[in-house]
Amino acid sequence: MTSKLALMGAHISRSKMGKLQAYLAQQNGLSIDYGLIDGEILPDFNPEDCVKRLIAEGYHGINVTHPYKQSVYPLVKSPLAEGHEKIGSYNTLRFTEDGILGANTDYSGFKQGYLYRRGDKSPGKVLVCGAGGVGRAIMFALAELGADHLYISDINTAAAQAMADLLVKHGHSATAVTPDEVKVLQNKVDGLVNCTALGMYGKPGTPFDLTALSSPEWAFDAVYVPLKTDFIKACETAGLQCVSGFDLWIFQGIDAYNLFFDASVAATPALIDEALSWLD
Numbered sequence: 001m002t003s004k005l006a007l008m009g010a011h012i013s014r015s016k017m018g019k020l021q022a023y024l025a026q027q028n029g030l031s032i033d034y035g036l037i038d039g040e041i042l043p044d045f046n047p048e049d050c051v052k053r054l055i056a057e058g059y060h061g062i063n064v065t066h067p068y069k070q071s072v073y074p075l076v077k078s079p080l081a082e083g084h085e086k087i088g089s090y091n092t093l094r095f096t097e098d099g100i101l102g103a104n105t106d107y108s109g110f111k112q113g114y115l116y117r118r119g120d121k122s123p124g125k126v127l128v129c130g131a132g133g134v135g136r137a138i139m140f141a142l143a144e145l146g147a148d149h150l151y152i153s154d155i156n157t158a159a160a161q162a163m164a165d166l167l168v169k170h171g172h173s174a175t176a177v178t179p180d181e182v183k184v185l186q187n188k189v190d191g192l193v194n195c196t197a198l199g200m201y202g203k204p205g206t207p208f209d210l211t212a213l214s215s216p217e218w219a220f221d222a223v224y225v226p227l228k229t230d231f232i233k234a235c236e237t238a239g240l241q242c243v244s245g246f247d248l249w250i251f252q253g254i255d256a257y258n259l260f261f262d263a264s265v266a267a268t269p270a271l272i273d274e275a276l277s278w279l280d
Helices: 017-027 047-058 106-116 132-143 157-169 179-185 230-238 245-261 268-277
Strands: 002-008 033-039 060-064 090-097 101-105 126-131 149-153 174-177 192-193 218-221 241-243
Touching: 002 017, 002 047, 002 245, 017 033, 017 245, 017 268, 047 060, 047 090, 060 245, 090 149, 090 245, 101 245, 106 157, 106 218, 106 241, 106 245, 126 132, 132 149, 132 157, 132 192, 149 179, 157 174, 174 179, 179 230, 218 230, 230 241, 245 268
Parallel strands: 002 033, 002 060, 126 149, 126 192, 149 174, 192 218, 218 241
Antiparallel strands: 060 090, 090 101
């Protein structure tokens, strides 16, 4: 039996998520049919209506990426993984007879990627730019990894404040800051995190001042296409330990596969090397 899956998002033509899911399925004796649903190029696209149509067409589930992770949240009956509901967004939906189950594997995947690269080192004080879908997941993950404090910046200052309030509500230490404060704060923290779209192909730039990286110990960029953004290149040159967007992508993708099929695939070095060979 072939399971139908898809990625729903915008500007996803370069995504390798389908290739990853198909590779994992093949390695484990399963058959899948994986498609791309790009809401940016479909007229009058509505993510909620799309999910309902996919269920009617017999899909097993979908991966969800920007900008629909929060849009699908109200559709989910219950979480696929404990604790994921607090994030307020889902990137993995599994369709069952009992309703839609959801998970945020950005949250679980980032934690695994961070531990893979940095071991048990504390995140310390962290400056995060971007309070959208992926940012929400990363910040909860950082808080649970033991971050001392999270400074949150977004061009939508209300979103930054809402995220800080949500973290505080859950017992974590966080403060919203303005984009103008980023340059001053970036050398008063231990970690720098980019959860904006800046750095992607077609969206050049960075929220940080790359000419003045002196104090942070580590950095993370959620962007993985290109594999090394200008931000990551500058951080590596400055001697920062880097967690890449690829690290997030591979671990969250494996988590999604495991949740789709009740599997227990691990991120072996051979699997990581194989997936790296697909990217540029």
